[in-house]
Amino acid sequence: MTQAKTDHYTNSALKIGQVDNYPDRVAGEFISKVVSNDSVNGEYKLIVVEVHEAALRAYAGQMFHLLCPSPDSSEVWMRRPMSIYRINRDARQLEFLYKVEGRGTRGIATLNAGDEFNIAGPLGHGFTLDPQWKNIVVLGRGVGLATLAPLSQLAADNGVGVTAILSARSPDVVMSRDLFEACGAKVVTVVDTDNSSEVGNVEKILAGLIAEKKADAFFTCGSERLLKLMQRLGREHNVPGQVAMEQIMVCGIGACYVCMRTFEVNGEKVLKRVCRDGPVFNMQEAVAW
Numbered sequence: 001m002t003q004a005k006t007d008h009y010t011n012s013a014l015k016i017g018q019v020d021n022y023p024d025r026v027a028g029e030f031i032s033k034v035v036s037n038d039s040v041n042g043e044y045k046l047i048v049v050e051v052h053e054a055a056l057r058a059y060a061g062q063m064f065h066l067l068c069p070s071p072d073s074s075e076v077w078m079r080r081p082m083s084i085y086r087i088n089r090d091a092r093q094l095e096f097l098y099k100v101e102g103r104g105t106r107g108i109a110t111l112n113a114g115d116e117f118n119i120a121g122p123l124g125h126g127f128t129l130d131p132q133w134k135n136i137v138v139l140g141r142g143v144g145l146a147t148l149a150p151l152s153q154l155a156a157d158n159g160v161g162v163t164a165i166l167s168a169r170s171p172d173v174v175m176s177r178d179l180f181e182a183c184g185a186k187v188v189t190v191v192d193t194d195n196s197s198e199v200g201n202v203e204k205i206l207a208g209l210i211a212e213k214k215a216d217a218f219f220t221c222g223s224e225r226l227l228k229l230m231q232r233l234g235r236e237h238n239v240p241g242q243v244a245m246e247q248i249m250v251c252g253i254g255a256c257y258v259c260m261r262t263f264e265v266n267g268e269k270v271l272k273r274v275c276r277d278g279p280v281f282n283m284q285e286a287v288a289w
């Protein structure tokens with residue numbers, strides 16, 4: 001029975017349809033096949049899955065809702081939204097970078113090469129590039145770097161230069177460096193262990209990039225203090241920006257309202273659902289938490 005199910009469903013789409021009222025947002029439920037699920041450092045793992053070609057419509061900043069196996073005998077399975085780390089269209093693969101900390105990610109960590117993995121998506125609004133932009137600055141910290149990583153691909157595909165400022169607690173947990181470098185980005189690493197990640201130092205780096213005209217737009221994820229810094233510099237120097245918001249989610253499709261956050265649009269406070277209206281938003285509209 002197990003073999004018959006595998007033959008029938010692996011890499012297939014169970015259901016594909018429109019999301020909400022957005023004709024351009026087609027999502028589906030897919031049975032992917034795990035290619036690998038390995039540790040990349042002491043904290044994070046990377047799961048690579050082979051998917052149906054319809055799942056490869058995903059773009060940078062979007063998410064999938066992953067059906068996490070139970071990590072123990074209680075057999076409680078749950079979906080967890082996770083942003084895409086890399087889209088490899090040639091190999092028909094998606095990659096997700098995750099930290100093993102809760103029940104869902106502990107369940108994902110139990111998957112082995114060859115296992116089936118139910119994923120639903122792509123969901124949400126991701127990053128966009130204005131054709132006028134020639135050089136962008138990407139600034140992220142911690143697992144926020146995983147969300148920003150696909151920007152390296154998007155920028156490379158559009159001939160846009162990238163300076164990536166990667167912030168982390170220590171050099172051994174800096175992530176996404178390889179992806180950015182492979183796409184030709186200039187990478188600057190700042191870490192807590194030598195205080196180079198302090199806001200004052202990051203501000204100096206950003207100010208230098210603005211002066212060199214290497215900052216047509218800002219992108220950030222993963223740190224409130226870095227978001228506030230980019231918002232301030234963006235206002236002062238008229239640099240547009242986008243932020244990928246991190247938020248607890250349940251349904252991932254706009255139905256449960258668990259992911260509501262406050263934004264400021266044209267001087268008015270408004271509530272938005274991060275999963276459906278984002279997770280990527282205009283940086284100046286985001287209200288730091």
Ligand code: FES
Binds near residue numbers: 254255256259273
């Ligand atoms: Fe349910 Fe966003 S997670 S509305």
